[in-house]
Amino acid sequence: MKKIVMLFLVAALVLSVGGCAKKAVVTPKIGVAIYKFDDTFMSYVRNQIQSAANGKILLSVQDSQYDQPKQNDQVDQFLVEGDTALAINMVDPSAVSVIIDKCKTKNVPLVLFNREPVAADMAAWDKVYYVGAKAQQSGTYQGEIVAEYWKAHPEADLNKDGILQYVMLMGDPSNTDAKYRTEFSIKAIEAAGIKVQKLAEDTAMWDRVKGQEKMAAFLTANAGKIEVVLANNDDMGLGAIEALKAAGYFKNGKYMPVVSVDATPPALDALAQGTLLGTVLNDAVKQGQATFDLAYALATGAEVKSDVAPLALADGTVDSTGKYIWVPYVKVTKDNYKDFLAK
Incomplete structure (x- = not known):
C-alpha cells in the first residue's frame, strides 16, 4: 500500500512540475x-x-x-x-x-x-x-544642394570651363548606402543640366580622421582644381573640412563647398560656422x-x-x-x- 501511495505522490509531483513548466513565462x-x-x-x-x-x-x-x-x-x-x-x-x-x-x-x-x-x-x-x-533619396538631396549652389555662384567654376570638378569621399564600398549616395548625388547634379568631372574618389570608411587624410591627399594631387567635395556622411565631410582649413580654406575669401549626410550636431555646428554647405538629415x-x-x-x-x-x-x-x-x-x-x- 505504501508503494502505491508513493507512486501516486511521484506521479502527482511529475504532473505538477510538468504543469509549471508549461506555464513558465518567457521574459521578453x-x-x-x-x-x-x-x-x-x-x-x-x-x-x-x-x-x-x-x-x-x-x-x-x-x-x-x-x-x-x-x-x-x-x-x-x-x-x-x-x-x-x-x-x-x-x-x-x-x-x-x-x-x-x-x-x-x-x-x-x-x-x-x-x-x-x-x-x-x-x-x-x-x-x-x-x-x-532610402539612400537614393539622400544622394539625390546632396546633388540638389550642390546644383543650387553651383547655379547661384558662377565663381564656383574656378577654371571657367562650365564643368563641375568634384571629389568624392565614400563610406564602406560594400555598403548599400555608400553606393547609392555616391551614384545618386552625381545623377541629381547631371539632372540639373550641369556637366561633371570626377577628379578623385576614395573610401574613408565613414571615419572623420580617414576623411581628413583622404582630402589632404586629394588636395595635393589636384591643387587648385577641386570645385566641390561630396562625402557619404558627416564624419568624412567634417574630416575633409579639417584638411581644407589646413590648406587655407574658409578664410580670406577662400571657400570650398562641402556637402555630406546625417545632420549630426557637429555638422550643424559646421553649417552655423559656414564651413559646411549642406547636409541631409538622416x-x-x-x-x-x-x-x-x-x-x-x-x-x-x-x-x-x-x-x-x-x-x-x-x-x-x-x-x-x-x-x-x-x-x-x-x-x-x-x-x-x-x-x-x-x-
Missing part, C-alpha cells in the same frame, strides 16, 4: 548589436533605442567593433541567453545571411537597421525586417525609435501585420510587404539648420 528581452560605437550617427541611434527601452523591457546593447565575426558571436550569445527579438546594425550587410539563419533556427525575429541588406536576403525569412532610410531619433518599436512588438509577441505596421512614424512609410519601415531624409542648409539643432 531584446539583443542589440551596433556595428561600431564610435560612429557618430549610430551613437545617436543607440541612445534613442536605450532611452525608449528604459523601464519597458530588458535590453542588451553590444559594440561589434567593426568586426563581423565578433558580431556573429554576439548574436550567438543573445540567442543562448534567450532574447526574444534581436535588432542588428550589420558590420557587413553582405554577411547577413549567417545571422538570419541563426535567428531562423531559434525562431527569434530579427530587425536589421540602418545598413540595408539586399532584397534577396530580406526575402529569405518572413521574420526579418528592416528599418532605415533622422537618428526616428530611426532609433522605429527600430525599438518594431523590436519591442516582436519581442513581446505582437502580430506584425496588424500591430507593427501602425508603429511606423507618421511621416515614415511601411512598404507593401510589411517588412520595411522607411524614415524620410530632409535637406539641411544654412536656411533651415536651426530647425534641427535640438535633434
Whole structure:
C-alpha cells in the first residue's frame, strides 16, 4: 500500500512540475548589436533605442567593433541567453545571411537597421525586417544642394570651363548606402543640366580622421582644381573640412563647398560656422525609435501585420510587404539648420 501511495505522490509531483513548466513565462528581452560605437550617427541611434527601452523591457546593447565575426558571436550569445527579438546594425550587410539563419533556427525575429541588406536576403525569412532610410533619396538631396549652389555662384567654376570638378569621399564600398549616395548625388547634379568631372574618389570608411587624410591627399594631387567635395556622411565631410582649413580654406575669401549626410550636431555646428554647405538629415531619433518599436512588438509577441505596421512614424512609410519601415531624409542648409539643432 505504501508503494502505491508513493507512486501516486511521484506521479502527482511529475504532473505538477510538468504543469509549471508549461506555464513558465518567457521574459521578453531584446539583443542589440551596433556595428561600431564610435560612429557618430549610430551613437545617436543607440541612445534613442536605450532611452525608449528604459523601464519597458530588458535590453542588451553590444559594440561589434567593426568586426563581423565578433558580431556573429554576439548574436550567438543573445540567442543562448534567450532574447526574444534581436535588432542588428550589420558590420557587413553582405554577411547577413549567417545571422538570419541563426535567428531562423531559434525562431527569434530579427530587425536589421540602418545598413540595408539586399532584397534577396530580406526575402529569405518572413521574420526579418528592416528599418532605415532610402539612400537614393539622400544622394539625390546632396546633388540638389550642390546644383543650387553651383547655379547661384558662377565663381564656383574656378577654371571657367562650365564643368563641375568634384571629389568624392565614400563610406564602406560594400555598403548599400555608400553606393547609392555616391551614384545618386552625381545623377541629381547631371539632372540639373550641369556637366561633371570626377577628379578623385576614395573610401574613408565613414571615419572623420580617414576623411581628413583622404582630402589632404586629394588636395595635393589636384591643387587648385577641386570645385566641390561630396562625402557619404558627416564624419568624412567634417574630416575633409579639417584638411581644407589646413590648406587655407574658409578664410580670406577662400571657400570650398562641402556637402555630406546625417545632420549630426557637429555638422550643424559646421553649417552655423559656414564651413559646411549642406547636409541631409538622416533622422537618428526616428530611426532609433522605429527600430525599438518594431523590436519591442516582436519581442513581446505582437502580430506584425496588424500591430507593427501602425508603429511606423507618421511621416515614415511601411512598404507593401510589411517588412520595411522607411524614415524620410530632409535637406539641411544654412536656411533651415536651426530647425534641427535640438535633434
